[in-house]
Amino acid sequence: MTDATLNDDAGELNPVPATDYLWRAIYIIAGFFIAAIFLMPIVWSISNSFKLPAETLSNPARLIPENFSLQNYRNLDTVGDGVLSFVGNSLYLAVGTVVVTLLISVPAGYGFSKFRFPGQNVLFIAILATMMIPFQSILTPLFLILVKLRLANTLNGLVLVYVTFQLPFSIFMMRNAFDAVPKALIESARIDGASQWSLMRRITLPLALPGVATVAMFAFLNSWNEFLAALIFLSQEEKFSLPVMLVNVTTGIRGLIDWGALQAGITLTMVPCILLFLALQRYYVRGLVAGAVK
Amino acid sequence: MTDLPEHRPSAEDEPISREPYQWLGLTLITPSLLFISLLFLLPLGMTVWMSLHSWPLLGTPRFIGGENFVELFGDGRFWRSIRFTVLYTVLVTSALFLVAFPLALLVDKPLRIAGLFRTIYFMPVVIGFGAAATLWTWLLNPDNGVFAELLLRAGIVDSAPRPTESFWPALLVVILMVVWKQAGFTMVILLTGLQSVSDDVIEAAKIDGAGPISRFFRVTLPLMRNAIILALVLNVTWSMLAFDQFFVITQGGPRNSTVTAVFSIYLESFSSYRLGYGSAMSMVLLIILVAISATQMAILNFRNTQE
Secondary structure, eight states: OOOOOTTOOOOOOSOOOHHHHHHHHHHHHHHHHHHHHHHHHHHHHHHHHTSOHHHHHHOTTOSSOSSOOOHHHHHGGGSTTOHHHHHHHHHHHHHHHHHHHHHHHHHHHHHHHHOOOTTHHHHHHHHHHGGGSOGGGGHHHHHHHHHHTTOTTOHHHHHHHHHHHHHHHHHHHHHHHHHTSOHHHHHHHHHTTOOHHHIIIIIIHHHTHHHHHHHHHHHHHHHHHOOHHHHHHOOSGGGOOHHHHHHHHHHOBTTBOOHHHHHHHHHHHHHHHHHHHHHHHHHHHHHHHHHHHO | OOSSOOOOOOTTSOOSOOGGGHHHHHHHHHHHHHHHIIIIIHHHHHHHHHHTEEOBSSSOOEEOTTHHHHHHHTOHHHHHHHHHHHHHHHHHHHHHHHHHHHHHHHHTSSSHHHHHHHHHHHGGGGSOHHHHHHHHHHHHOTTTOHHHHHHHHTTSOSSOOOGGGSHHHHHHHHHHHHHHHHHHHHHHHHHHHHHHSOHHHHHHHHHTTOOHHHHIIIIIHHHTHHHHHHHHHHHHHHHHTOOHHHHHHTTTOSTTTTOOHHHHHHHHHHTSOBHHHHHHHHHHHHHHHHHHHHHHHHHHHHHHHHO
């Protein structure tokens, strides 16, 4: 089965007969029409977030803001500890999850790929099998464990939870990435007298970087977007992540919803994901299919 | 399946380590084992243990044996949430396939522009469910939302619709939102299936005189079976675990009619603080999910032995 990337450069076909140009035109128009439907909610929300609050409310049909304004973003500051603190919380969660996930899954992938030890296959299969059990079904005891560890209602506690659920996929990806490094290369480096450490750091790790990029990107996106665990484990408003903060804005202060501020918050939450995806979409689709198929 | 190399260490494939390094391998995987044991296996075991207890958030847990499960069997609200989750799963999975299949066919063209379409159709997938659901809360709100505005302008309705105030409209708008957000994912899985069908097979069918429609149904579709089953398994599993979209858009309403299974576990454990009872619910959900997965695996195995 070939790899479906989102940006295959398949190029144009052979010269086409004139009637085919009509079909191609229909194809392109239909394609853009559907694209517009998929993009509309995103574009609309971004554009609205930059309107003056009054325009946000009165005139939802205008796509380009009449007056470009950051007032909606400033209005978010009236929620909890302010918008920047929520961005900070989400960044802390996401970057923390990426760093710890890499620190743990890269050595584990290397260990599974390049060493033989007793019980290896059983352990690897056991780790993969945990992917079958959804974290939603063990939230209650997880909460109690975090309380016992004095990590309930802390961002660090949530990072540990995110890392744990990121690990099976990440270890799987990293083992595959290290498996891909040609043995001959490692052999010749060892004959040249390279130590175990430099074998890993100088030879194999650089070649496994696409795997590292995939693991990092999924760890970032999954923790940035996660909602249920954040909702349960973070109880103080100043610790809320962006998705949890958004729901608080939706519920409104004294029943009054600030729709403009809400859209500023949505834009802050979704735009980083879209940019990251556009930059790394090749890795995204590869990881998606690999993770799904196992 | 992927372009990830399929190199697997085998018996004759000697490891790079010699004897003294054997245990280094085990050392390297130890941190991950600790994480998974402490924050995955331990809570999994605790779910079983807690389900046999009356376990308040504060105060001492009390062993009550199977009482939670006895209560659960007669708990109409819980079974209603399970029934609703199954209904949602059936509807949303069908809707996702109905939308994603044509999309996959559309973007399977060897044209540069098809790559651009793929990227755009897939884009909502990377937005989190929380943010996407909040975005739709705005789109759907009767005061200044786009849907109300469009329907009013088109003269379809006289007053702004309030979809979350009755059951079917509430369910419908959540399905609409999920299809918008997730169709791109199903599309990509189906696309890998479409691309796995070699051109030679299609050519051969063409020479045999099969028209485009019979080529699709008789050749392409059967050869895509793995991709179709994969997309089905994933969509069913995720839909059975749905929470965010209902928590944000319908808030379980109207009158708790859109409370999903995970939602009812959340309410029991973190609103009523009956942690033992919540754990019993978790176990039932887990058993249902494992049963679904096992069935789907069995179908896959059956299919593989057929070949």
